[in-house]
Structures are given as C-alpha cells and as structure tokens.
Amino acid sequence: EPEVTQTPSHQVTQMGQEVILRCVPISNHLYFYWYRQILGQKVEFLVSFYNNEISEKSEIFDDQFSVERPDGSNFTLKIRSTKLEDSAMYFCASQNRGFRETQYFGPGTRLLVL
C-alpha cells in the first residue's frame, strides 16, 4: 500500500541553524501539507501546497518557514533559523483528488532545537 515517507526520523539542531525536513508524498497525490505537533498537544496545521504554490498557511508559518517541491517527488519544509519553540513532531500529509478527500500522514520527523 502506498504511503507517505519522511526523512529524517529525528533531527537535533542548534538554535539559529537551518533545517530541512523532507517528505515523499504518495505518488499520484496532488495536494500536500505540513502539520506539527508539540509534545502532548494537538496536531496543528502549518501550510497547504497545490499546483506548486502555497494554498493556505497558518499564523505559525511565518517568514522563517518555506516549502518547496523541487523535483516532482519530494516536498520539503525549511526552517531558516530555528528557535527553541520549533521543537516538535512535524508531519507531512498528502491528498489525492481534492480538498475534501482523505489526507494521509507520514510517520513524522521529531525536531529538537537546543
């Protein structure tokens, strides 16, 4: 069964450093998302991406965040200058035909900012 994959599974970085989190969505999916989950809290929407542009973003997704689909298979989330409060689990999700269809989530990347 096709699934969303994410790398790395864990990432430790120093405050102020740049990180890139990578996702490979399900191959025929057209809509892509990043969510995050701070430990013990609910999953929060960050950004949606369709047709090579951002469809919607949350207040969390400030100028330090960017997304890219560089090669037609990968979908990346970049944090330019990490802060302590960026420590969280980051989930990528993809979706097939439209915004009211099932979103399938990857296993997540656990980011720890020291």
Add this chain to the structure above:
Amino acid sequence: GESVGLHLPTLSVQEGDNSIINCAYSNSASDYFIWYKQESGKGPQFIIDIRSNMDKRQGQRVTVLLNKTVKHLSLQIAATQPGDSAVYFCAENPGGTSYGKLTFGQGTILTVHP
C-alpha cells in the same frame, strides 16, 4: 476562535467492549470530518470520515455519527481490541475558503485492557 474539542481526555475499556469517543465542534460551516488514530511515535492514521450531508457512516468495526444540530461527532469502536489502544483525534475541514486545512481536536487516549 472556533475549534474542535473532545469531551473525554481518557477512556479505559475491557477487551471486547464497545468504545465510544466523543468530539464537539463549534464551526457550523464545517463540511467534512475525520477520525484519526495515533499510536505512540507514529503519524495520524486515517480511520473513517464523514461529510456533512450524512449522519452516519460505518466501516470495519467502526461507526462515525454526526449530529449537526448539536455539533457533535462520535466514533464507535465495536469489540475493542488491545491493538486499538492509541490516541484518537477528530478533525474537521472548515469548508469555505479553507482549502484542505484540518483543525484537530485535543485527542482522547483509549486504553484497552486484556
């Protein structure tokens, strides 16, 4: 602001019992609802969804009920098994111009005792 929330943060049941997990939502414009299961260290796993033009939908051992009058969503799991132990999240798509953004509830921890 509008949000999706859960009535019960924890639920403990015996193996073989039926489980009911509840969720209240406040956005009357929401038109798509999903239940996700999250096991420790993993991403949310799709269980079942329902659109606002339905009030009940059944899957394998799971049933989702939607009561739009009181803005309430429930997940029923029949013959609960130890493998069902996880955190269960309801999520809503607010509709309108929200594209695919999902708003998640806080989560209910389901523990199934053998």
